[in-house]
Amino acid sequence: MVYNVYVILGLPVITAVALVILQGYRLLARINVVSSFLTFVAALTLFAYRPETGTYLLVDDLNIVFVVLNTFVAFTTSAFSASYISHELETRRLTVGHLRFYHAMYQLLLGAMNLALVANNIGLMWVSIEVATLTTVVMVGIYRTPAALEAAWKYFILGSVGIALALFGTILVYMAARPVVGEGMNGMVWTELIQHVSKFDPAMLNLAFVFLLLGYGTKVGLAPLHAWLPDAHAEGPTPISAVLSGLLLNVALYAVLRFKLLMSANPGALAPGPLMVSLGLLSLIFAGFMLYRRGDIKRLFAYSSIEHMGIIVFAFGIGGTLANFAALLHMTMHSLTKSAIFFAVGHAAQAKGTQQLAKIRGLTVTHPFLGWGLVIGVAAIAGLPPGGVFMSEFLIVSSTVSRSPVLALLTVFGLVIAFGALLLRLHSVAFGEPTGSREPIKASYLPMIAHLTLVIIAGIYLPPPLVAWFQHIAASLH
Amino acid sequence: MGGLYFDIAHLFAGGLVLISFILLYQDRLYALLNVFALQAFVLALSVAWQAYVQDAPHLYITAGITIAFKAIAIPVALHRMVSRLGVHREVETVVRLVPTMLAGIALVALSMVVMLRVTGSADPLAREDLAFALSVVLLGMLMMVTRSNAVSQVVGFMSLENGLILAATGAKGMPLVVEISVAFSILIALIVIGIFLFRIRERFDSVDLQVLDDYRGESR
Numbered sequence: 001m002v003y004n005v006y007v008i009l010g011l012p013v014i015t016a017v018a019l020v021i022l023q024g025y026r027l028l029a030r031i032n033v034v035s036s037f038l039t040f041v042a043a044l045t046l047f048a049y050r051p052e053t054g055t056y057l058l059v060d061d062l063n064i065v066f067v068v069l070n071t072f073v074a075f076t077t078s079a080f081s082a083s084y085i086s087h088e089l090e091t092r093r094l095t096v097g098h099l100r101f102y103h104a105m106y107q108l109l110l111g112a113m114n115l116a117l118v119a120n121n122i123g124l125m126w127v128s129i130e131v132a133t134l135t136t137v138v139m140v141g142i143y144r145t146p147a148a149l150e151a152a153w154k155y156f157i158l159g160s161v162g163i164a165l166a167l168f169g170t171i172l173v174y175m176a177a178r179p180v181v182g183e184g185m186n187g188m189v190w191t192e193l194i195q196h197v198s199k200f201d202p203a204m205l206n207l208a209f210v211f212l213l214l215g216y217g218t219k220v221g222l223a224p225l226h227a228w229l230p231d232a233h234a235e236g237p238t239p240i241s242a243v244l245s246g247l248l249l250n251v252a253l254y255a256v257l258r259f260k261l262l263m264s265a266n267p268g269a270l271a272p273g274p275l276m277v278s279l280g281l282l283s284l285i286f287a288g289f290m291l292y293r294r295g296d297i298k299r300l301f302a303y304s305s306i307e308h309m310g311i312i313v314f315a316f317g318i319g320g321t322l323a324n325f326a327a328l329l330h331m332t333m334h335s336l337t338k339s340a341i342f343f344a345v346g347h348a349a350q351a352k353g354t355q356q357l358a359k360i361r362g363l364t365v366t367h368p369f370l371g372w373g374l375v376i377g378v379a380a381i382a383g384l385p386p387g388g389v390f391m392s393e394f395l396i397v398s399s400t401v402s403r404s405p406v407l408a409l410l411t412v413f414g415l416v417i418a419f420g421a422l423l424l425r426l427h428s429v430a431f432g433e434p435t436g437s438r439e440p441i442k443a444s445y446l447p448m449i450a451h452l453t454l455v456i457i458a459g460i461y462l463p464p465p466l467v468a469w470f471q472h473i474a475a476s477l478h
Numbered sequence: 479m480g481g482l483y484f485d486i487a488h489l490f491a492g493g494l495v496l497i498s499f500i501l502l503y504q505d506r507l508y509a510l511l512n513v514f515a516l517q518a519f520v521l522a523l524s525v526a527w528q529a530y531v532q533d534a535p536h537l538y539i540t541a542g543i544t545i546a547f548k549a550i551a552i553p554v555a556l557h558r559m560v561s562r563l564g565v566h567r568e569v570e571t572v573v574r575l576v577p578t579m580l581a582g583i584a585l586v587a588l589s590m591v592v593m594l595r596v597t598g599s600a601d602p603l604a605r606e607d608l609a610f611a612l613s614v615v616l617l618g619m620l621m622m623v624t625r626s627n628a629v630s631q632v633v634g635f636m637s638l639e640n641g642l643i644l645a646a647t648g649a650k651g652m653p654l655v656v657e658i659s660v661a662f663s664i665l666i667a668l669i670v671i672g673i674f675l676f677r678i679r680e681r682f683d684s685v686d687l688q689v690l691d692d693y694r695g696e697s698r
Contacts, residue, residue, distance in 0.1 A: 123654035127661050134668060156669060157631060161619065164638055168615060171645045174652050175604065183651030203596040
């Protein structure tokens with residue numbers, strides 16, 4: 001009997017309760033960090049000891065990667081959040097009462113995301129993604145400014161519609177499974193489904209997948225369904241932007257992936273690849289163009305997240321061992337890099353007292369550490385070597401060339417568009433004529449440095465065990 | 479399963495679609511809430527009937543939640559809110575009535591065509607329930623798109639969710655239905671509390687979301 005999986009699910013919930021009861025924001029922030037760290041350690045032990053697969057929980061090669069990445073970024077973000085939040089308290093944008101709520105919600109979100117990742121039950125997965133959505137809605141609206149309320153409302157409504165579509169898809173999967181697997185719980189257990197899926201009615205599965213892709217795709221932030229994403233990123237506290245981009249989008253992506261596996265295991269069903277390729281490509285190119293017209297620094301990077309989720313969905317849609325490998329790598333690199341960028345952006349916006357791109361200039365002069373951190377982060381996310389993103393994008397493009405040169409060309413086009421936009425913005429933000437406050441800001445740089453170091457190391461040297469692990473998963477993904 | 483069982487299930491499911499249409503053309507908030515309460519009531523009947531037909535006692539819980547929460551508690555709460563906000567006069571529709579109704583008819587036709595063709599292998603009760611359910615879902619979505627008012631968007635979302643509960647209870651033996659209906663109730667309760675807490679009226683002088691659009695972060 002192994003309990004580590006219960007720790008990664010239970011500890012966040014227990015901590016959330018404790019955070020509501022206890023007082024003193026320093027203590028709360030510390031508990032938040034410690035608990036997130038312990039959850040991360042528990043997630044690491046999953047590599048060595050896996051719980052048995054049951055009706056509700058499943059730990060396999062695929063979701064371990066997601067869980068470990070998730071808990072790691074959640075841990076570093078909680079450390080960033082501690083220093084970010086104390087500044088927000090000083091400037092009175094938040095009160096101590098808000099903070100209790102904020103920390104409890106943070107832990108609940110962490111627990112819900114972990115549950116969604118280790119769920120072996122498509123109903124349970126749905127419920128936990130819904131809970132994760134709700135907690136982030138609350139946190140996006142926490143500043144209570146008109147813009148924050150509008151962002152939270154939009155996120156709420158669009159997220160709920162997405163969630164509703166996903167549920168309809170889930171019901172359809174059950175309906176498809178029922179004649180084969182039988183009535184009751186088994187019709188929702190993923191391991192049962194994948195075992196018998198070849199005998200399911202293909203037409204029913206096709207319909208289900210369309211709903212699931214649209215539903216969970218809304219949460220991934222794919223192009224026609226992305227409207228909530230930039231607002232939610234821009235108006236909430238920056239640690240939440242980091243968690244949204246780095247983690248929650250991945251969780252939704254994971255749900256899409258699971259159902260993609262079901263689809264491709266049924267010979268009669270529609271191939272899920274082309275659908276994902278077109279949605280991904282649309283997101284990539286659309287977001288690439290949208291990057292040029294942004295006036296708000298967090299919105300800029302939110303659109304960049306849409307772009308990168310597009311790339312990842314595109315690569316999973318292309319399929320094959322190499323593309324899947326690249327997609328997994330890209331997802332990992334994007335999570336690490338994007339959250340590092342949000343760490344830098346959060347402190348930069350606090351230092352300058354604004355999120356307007358036009359008013360944040362010359363950061364390398366006024367705040368060298370933040371400025372250079374941002375330069376490295378943006379260079380990495382734009383796909384410059386030696387960042388890890390360069391390698392994964394290179395792999396994605398080269399694996400696409402052999403399949404379909406036209407698609408590869410379109411991908412490169414999208415990447416170049418986005419690259420130009422990001423560098424253009426970076427130039428004025430980092431090297432422009434310095435404006436605004438030059439006051440040094442109390443910030444913890446450690447999370448940012450840790451992430452960027454990992455990204456650059458990954459770009460130069462990927463440890464062979466990691467490569468072997470990813471290749472193994474990539475091969476099992478078809 | 480006898481013909482009568484089937485017909486009664488059909489009656490309730492068809493009733494839900496009909497009430498969705500009635501919801502589409504309500505231009506007063508109070509009337510909208512009353513019609514919604516009626517829809518929730520019919521849904522509860524339908525769920526209870528499924529519980530009886532399928533011999534699945536746990537579905538009675540879902541029926542009970544639907545009655546207590548969606549047919550009574552939420553409409554009452556929204557009623558109070560609407561009267562306190564003083565916005566009961568009229569619902570502004572973004573799209574005109576006739577095109578909306580035509581779009582609604584088209585959506586129902588679409589869901590019939592899609593579902594009946596796709597679900598050939600499923601048993602007839604479930605497949606027709608699913609077709610009705612998809613119609614209710616799509617009509618709810620249409621309502622959310624055509625309304626600009628926060629309260630009627632919420633009503634649209636709740637009627638969409640009624641369709642989902644109909645689908646879930648129609649799928650025989652589906653597990654976790656009760657849990658899912660509880661999760662949805664929490665979601666809806668939070669939306670309603672959200673409107674209360676955020677006191678959209680105080681901040682914007684209106685619950686009209688078109689006003690909110692002016693607060694986009696980038697239009698400054």
